[in-house]
Amino acid sequence: MSEITTTPAQLSVRHLTRHFTTRVPGRLLHAKRVVRAVDDASLDLVRGQVTAVVGESGSGKSVLARMLARIIAPTSGELILEGTTIPAGAKRTLEYASKVQLVLQDPYASTNPVHRIRHSLERPLLIHGAKKHDVEDLAKAALSRVSLDPPERFLDRYPHELSGGQLQRVSIARALCVKPDVLLADEPISMLDVSVRLGILNLLKGLCDNEHLAVLYITHDIASARYLADEIIVMYAGQIVERSRGTALVDEPTHPYTQLLIASVPDPSDPTSQASQSDEHSSYAVPEVGCRFAPRCPFVMDVCRTTDPPVFQVGEGHTSRCWLYADRPEAVVEMALPERRREGETTKT
Amino acid sequence: MIADPLKTQATSKMMDMQLREVAPASAHHEFVLEVNNFNVDYGVGENMVRAVNDVTLKLRRSQVLGVAGESGSGKSTLVYAMTRLLRAPGVISGGDVTLNITNDGDSDEVTPINLVTASEKELRQIRWSHVSIVLQSALNALNPVLRVGREFHEVLKTHRRELTKSQRHARSVELLKMVGLNEDRLARFPHELSGGQRQRIMIALALALDPELVIMDEPTTALDVVTQREIINELNELRSRYGFALIFITHDLSLLIELADEIVVMYAGAIIERAGASELYEAPRHPYTLGLINSFPPMHGDRRELTGIPGSPPDLAELPEGCSFAPRCPYAMARCLHEAPALLNIGDSDRSVACWLHTGDSSVTVPVELSRSSSPSRAHVTVLQDHT
Ligand SMILES: Nc1ncnc2c1ncn2[C@@H]1O[C@H](COP(=O)(O)OP(=O)(O)O)[C@@H](O)[C@H]1O
Numbered sequence: 061m062s063e064i065t066t067t068p069a070q071l072s073v074r075h076l077t078r079h080f081t082t083r084v085p086g087r088l089l090h091a092k093r094v095v096r097a098v099d100d101a102s103l104d105l106v107r108g109q110v111t112a113v114v115g116e117s118g119s120g121k122s123v124l125a126r127m128l129a130r131i132i133a134p135t136s137g138e139l140i141l142e143g144t145t146i147p148a149g150a151k152r153t154l155e156y157a158s159k160v161q162l163v164l165q166d167p168y169a170s171t172n173p174v175h176r177i178r179h180s181l182e183r184p185l186l187i188h189g190a191k192k193h194d195v196e197d198l199a200k201a202a203l204s205r206v207s208l209d210p211p212e213r214f215l216d217r218y219p220h221e222l223s224g225g226q227l228q229r230v231s232i233a234r235a236l237c238v239k240p241d242v243l244l245a246d247e248p249i250s251m252l253d254v255s256v257r258l259g260i261l262n263l264l265k266g267l268c269d270n271e272h273l274a275v276l277y278i279t280h281d282i283a284s285a286r287y288l289a290d291e292i293i294v295m296y297a298g299q300i301v302e303r304s305r306g307t308a309l310v311d312e313p314t315h316p317y318t319q320l321l322i323a324s325v326p327d328p329s330d331p332t333s334q335a336s337q338s339d340e341h342s343s344y345a346v347p348e349v350g351c352r353f354a355p356r357c358p359f360v361m362d363v364c365r366t367t368d369p370p371v372f373q374v375g376e377g378h379t380s381r382c383w384l385y386a387d388r389p390e391a392v393v394e395m396a397l398p399e400r401r402r403e404g405e406t407t408k409t
Numbered sequence: 410m411i412a413d414p415l416k417t418q419a420t421s422k423m424m425d426m427q428l429r430e431v432a433p434a435s436a437h438h439e440f441v442l443e444v445n446n447f448n449v450d451y452g453v454g455e456n457m458v459r460a461v462n463d464v465t466l467k468l469r470r471s472q473v474l475g476v477a478g479e480s481g482s483g484k485s486t487l488v489y490a491m492t493r494l495l496r497a498p499g500v501i502s503g504g505d506v507t508l509n510i511t512n513d514g515d516s517d518e519v520t521p522i523n524l525v526t527a528s529e530k531e532l533r534q535i536r537w538s539h540v541s542i543v544l545q546s547a548l549n550a551l552n553p554v555l556r557v558g559r560e561f562h563e564v565l566k567t568h569r570r571e572l573t574k575s576q577r578h579a580r581s582v583e584l585l586k587m588v589g590l591n592e593d594r595l596a597r598f599p600h601e602l603s604g605g606q607r608q609r610i611m612i613a614l615a616l617a618l619d620p621e622l623v624i625m626d627e628p629t630t631a632l633d634v635v636t637q638r639e640i641i642n643e644l645n646e647l648r649s650r651y652g653f654a655l656i657f658i659t660h661d662l663s664l665l666i667e668l669a670d671e672i673v674v675m676y677a678g679a680i681i682e683r684a685g686a687s688e689l690y691e692a693p694r695h696p697y698t699l700g701l702i703n704s705f706p707p708m709h710g711d712r713r714e715l716t717g718i719p720g721s722p723p724d725l726a727e728l729p730e731g732c733s734f735a736p737r738c739p740y741a742m743a744r745c746l747h748e749a750p751a752l753l754n755i756g757d758s759d760r761s762v763a764c765w766l767h768t769g770d771s772s773v774t775v776p777v778e779l780s781r782s783s784s785p786s787r788a789h790v791t792v793l794q795d796h797t
């Protein structure tokens with residue numbers, strides 16, 4: 061389907077949605093609530109580009125990444141790999157896994173502490189059909205790609221003998237050794253020391269520029285997204301609320317949530333910047349109807365509380381899900397999904 | 410009703426002024442905390458590692474001292490040992506720590522307490538009342554089976570015996586309000602609260618008995634930036650209201666630059682640079698400080714490639730000879746590889762650095778990025794505002 065466009069997406073998702081139904085603790089047995097972890101997310105991962113997803117914890121970033129990796133199934137929506145739509149309900153195949161690889165936040169949790177690094181790299185190679193006498197060379201090549209040189213020095217070490225930054229390189233090497241086209245990195249630097257974070261970011265950038273991988277970079281650190289990304293997407297309470305090509309979204313944020321996020325970042329070069337909101341926002345419930353940010357929004361209007369805002373075009377390659385931009389109706393890019401009735405359910409709090 | 414045990418802003422300011430006028434020569438009055446040549450080790454014998462190495466620092470009343478450094482640099486060990494909360498195998502192996510506490514009712518007079526030799530009984534009297542600590546993980550610090558209200562009652566019951574039950578409740582509500590929380594939180598268990606709410610509760614508890622020194626060990630590291638911002642704003646307000654001195658520990662140097670009056674940077678257990686917050690940011694002297702500052706991608710300006718710091722943070726068990734940063738330092742000279750630099754004042758300034766580039770040796774050319782001058786200090790402006 062996407063062959064005609066100039067830069068075909070390696071992996072696309074359309075209207076991807078995942079809801080979780082959970083019991084409300086301490087209430088009647090029947091009291092359930094729906095957590096709208098990801099709602100109606102569409103995006104394209106393109107070879108040679110970094111797409112960054114930014115959001116606070118609980119905004120749905122990991123659920124999105126795990127749906128893209130097909131580790132969890134969407135409630136609705138579709139995934140399109142190299143132009144081919146993946147049938148709903150189909151099992152994740154080995155072939156899919158070899159094309160789309162996921163790197164997680166905690167490198168210590170994602171390597172087995174009782175096995176040498178060699179084992180962590182060779183096992184996935186064997187599972188993906190590499191010949192036994194090739195695996196050592198392939199493992200070494202993968203370590204070199206992530207600048208763990210010389211690779212022999214690392215193969216026989218145990219995870220606890222490496223620093224956090226080195227071990228995160230090993231997890232990336234393990235993801236790379238099956239030669240994926242798409243790398244999904246879920247907060248790959250948030251547990252690392254400040255001084256080694258840039259090394260990992262530059263590594264991802266290099267994989268993208270030199271080896272033409274399509275990279276999804278998930279983070280809560282908007283400055284690192286600005287540093288790395290060709291496209292930036294901001295999520296709030298399961299929805300994409302703003303997105304832009306390049307750094308437009310950071311330089312000229314339009315959504316009130318993005319504005320709050322940027323004003324909150326400590327910025328030593330601008331000592332006057334300080335967001336003023338100081339209530340405990342965390343106790344606000346995400347409303348069932350209307351804009352999910354409305355309870356915290358300094359610009360909230362009546363319409364915001366009654367109707368889900370559609371997505372408006374606010375600039376070249378820059379969109380915002382906010383009623384403040386409704387003055388140009390021709391700018392509506394995408395209408396919000398109709399509100400669904402949910403019987404016997406209470407809202408997420 | 411209950412007498413508010415918290416100093417008002419006016420009295421704490423007056424106290425500061427009086428102290429300076431009456432006894433300008435006495436260092437005890439000026440500083441709330443003095444740490445000298447402090448060493449802390451883990452283990453003994455050949456397995457011993459020195460986690461805090463010859464740390465000397467002073468904290469003025471009502472000021473904010475920022476402690477920056479990566480994980481494993483000894484920040485937590487330093488404050489745990491200072492307050493005698495350190496557990497085995499940690500041992501204090503040298504130096505002294507003096508807390509100059511003000512006496513109730515007489516703010517002119519201070520009593521120096523040697524925290525290293527203080528008995529458990531003395532420590533119990535000092536903790537909460539004169540110095541309190543907020544830890545990184547409020548989830549671990551709060552008892553999971555106690556409602557939040559009980560934590561407040563316990564602290565108030567032990568240290569404010571004169572209060573009745575209803576006075577304790579009133580005080581708890583007041584403390585919660587102070588940190589922007591509704592009183593219904595008192596009936597909650599820790600797991601029913603968000604990370605930000607738990608951290609606010611820890612701050613309220615820390616301020617419950619109006620201590621003159623509050624220590625916060627990475628209090629916002631686990632929170633998202635919006636919540637972090639709310640808490641920092643709250644904290645600034647509380648500080649200007651109650652005038653406590655604050656030691657704030659974090660790996661986030663950009664946050665410290667905004668919050669602190671003075672910053673010390675730690676590396677491998679030692680302080681490697683100390684300066685006013687804006688001087689440190691605008692004119693770093695230590696190559697590690699410069700590297701750290703350059704490790705935060707900027708929020709505006711052109712995008713250009715940043716390199717961070719090569720290599721990995723050091724392993725305390727295998728520290729190199731000479732300067733502990735030398736293996737990662739782009740400026741390392743022959744001398745750096747076998748002689749450790751001491752933390753020394755730079756010229757006649759009141760900032761100091763532990764680096765061979767800055768010892769005044771005329772054969773050493775200081776690179777331009779490590780000899781920039783800073784603009785008129787923002788830190789001083791902050792201090793002036795605090796006292797107007
Ligand atoms: N297995 C699950 N069951 C119920 N709720 C879940 C599950 N996984 C995630 N959630 C909820 O979905 C939302 C998004 O979670 P997540 O994607 O992990 O957020 P993020 O990665 O942005 O921090 C959260 O409210 C979370 O509690």
Ligand SMILES: Nc1ncnc2c1ncn2[C@@H]1O[C@H](COP(=O)(O)OP(=O)(O)O)[C@@H](O)[C@H]1O
Binds near residue numbers: 460478485486487725
């Ligand atoms: N219980 C312990 N036993 C042995 N070594 C320890 C212990 N706790 C901390 N250390 C060591 O002391 C050093 C400093 O740790 P810490 O004070 O926690 O650093 P920071 O707070 O800066 O991350 C680290 O290298 C760590 O490995």
Ligand code: SF4
Binds near residue numbers: 351352359
């Ligand atoms: S739609 Fe309304 S409530 Fe939502 S962010 Fe925009 S102005 Fe605020």
Ligand SMILES: [Mg+2]
Binds near residue numbers: 123
């Ligand atoms: Mg996550």
Ligand SMILES: [Mg+2]
Binds near residue numbers: 626
């Ligand atoms: Mg610590």
